[in-house]
Amino acid sequence: MSRRLLVVLLAALTVSTAWADEQVRRVLFIGNSLTYVNDLPNAFASLALPGTHIQVDMIASGGATLADATGNPSVSRALAEGGYTDVVLQERGGEAFCPSACQQNNAASLPAMQSARELSRRARASGARVFYLGTWQSSKETNEALEFGERAIAKASDATYIEIAKPRRKLMLTRPEMAWTHADGQHPGYATTAMMALRTWRAIFHVMPAAAPCVAGELHYHAPKPDGVLHIDTSATPRTCLVTEDAVPVLVGG
Template sequence: MRRWILLAALWLSAVTPACAAPPAPPQRILFVGNSLTYYGNLPATFAALAQANGHAVEAEMILEGGATLSERLADGSVQTALAGRRPQVLVLQERGGDLLCLGGRQRCEQSQHALQGLAEAARAVQARVLVLGTYQANAQASAALVEKEAAAARQAGAEYVEISQTLADLSRHQPDLPWYAEDGMHPGPALTLLDAIKLHHALYGMPEARTLEIDAPRYGANSGLQAVLRRADAAAPNAGTPPHIHYEHAQVERLVRALDHAARATDPAPATPSSAH
């Protein structure tokens, strides 16, 4: 009898599925920047791309038009969010041209100081820090900008995600894509998607192309955003802001292929996807 009981127990254990482990909590990622970051809602676009590729992400943001990282360091909003929310990743994007000293030497020194201060605050809560690059249309200015941004990121102990030279190359070969908004300066849908793919590559590896249906505001010129912490998919402050963002599979695939080809040309060794810590 004991033998039959043992056999029955073994049979039941074989046919009864094990209790599934609870899903891991989403990785919290905080975006800090200005209109270069909120046009097209980069935080929500990145989160949707990551989730479509199997990475649970919760994107939060402190974004305001024309804002500088120096202002965020001074007002303490980022430090408060880091301490209270404890994100795993902090993405910083400076106002365009500030690290290139276009507004004078003092401005780029302030920017460098802010990068260092915010990166130190992030490391205090064990957050990974990425500096997302800006862009310049002029070839000489673009090369100088990438050099300055990369050096500033290194000095702050952060990782640099280059944009300007990649944008110049892609827009030259694929001029039909909507790289810029109607004002000809701010990111259009293609540039927002480019930023999202580059960030995904830095954090997890090159994504697979997926159709993206994003239930989040598609911010533009009149965003109404102020420098307070909010979820990327929260309702927009201003009525009339489009509440949905859509990227067709073909759009995403086109950029993923181009960026994957560029990444392989730069680094022929296959990249191993990394998990943010």
């Protein structure tokens, strides 16, 4: 074999390997009831095109904060041994709320800052990218204070921030017919879960999702596996699509 041919083959192998690495993703969601009601990780996993190699896991329990996650053995093992390429952190609703007095020191006094930074440090130490998925409040003013805190925490944690509060509130005004809130009046409705799934997909893969997010298997309201890691099975039945395909560009936004 000529030296030139060998170089070409090696180059092709390198490109092929790099492409394969790009196609294999292991994504871990760490959160709480905002994460598991309507099965956000499951909806996210459904956006993968045929032939895409992706594995999605979740660690979430009711009322859990990221501070709780820092002391959770399941989280510690997952981050150290799970081989995740991407970790999505979602704080309990309101924990990142940062009113005017808090904003003067750029949210540094928020307890939520320390736990997010610690989890992000552990995730990045294992080679994962980190994303900080936003939450929401009821009014324009509380949303602004919440997003200030979330942005500050994400920046301090070297995490990519995924905004939810402001665009969700705008869409609630322009698309009031969509299911933004669960029947309990607190948790995400189908449209909000779909929005989080779509925006998280775009943040991780830098592409517009091609389909509406659907949940494989039972739709959960209670934590499906509160004491450990839930591995998403996208082949489970039945299959529930959270929104119609025409809603996808609306929920993803610009």
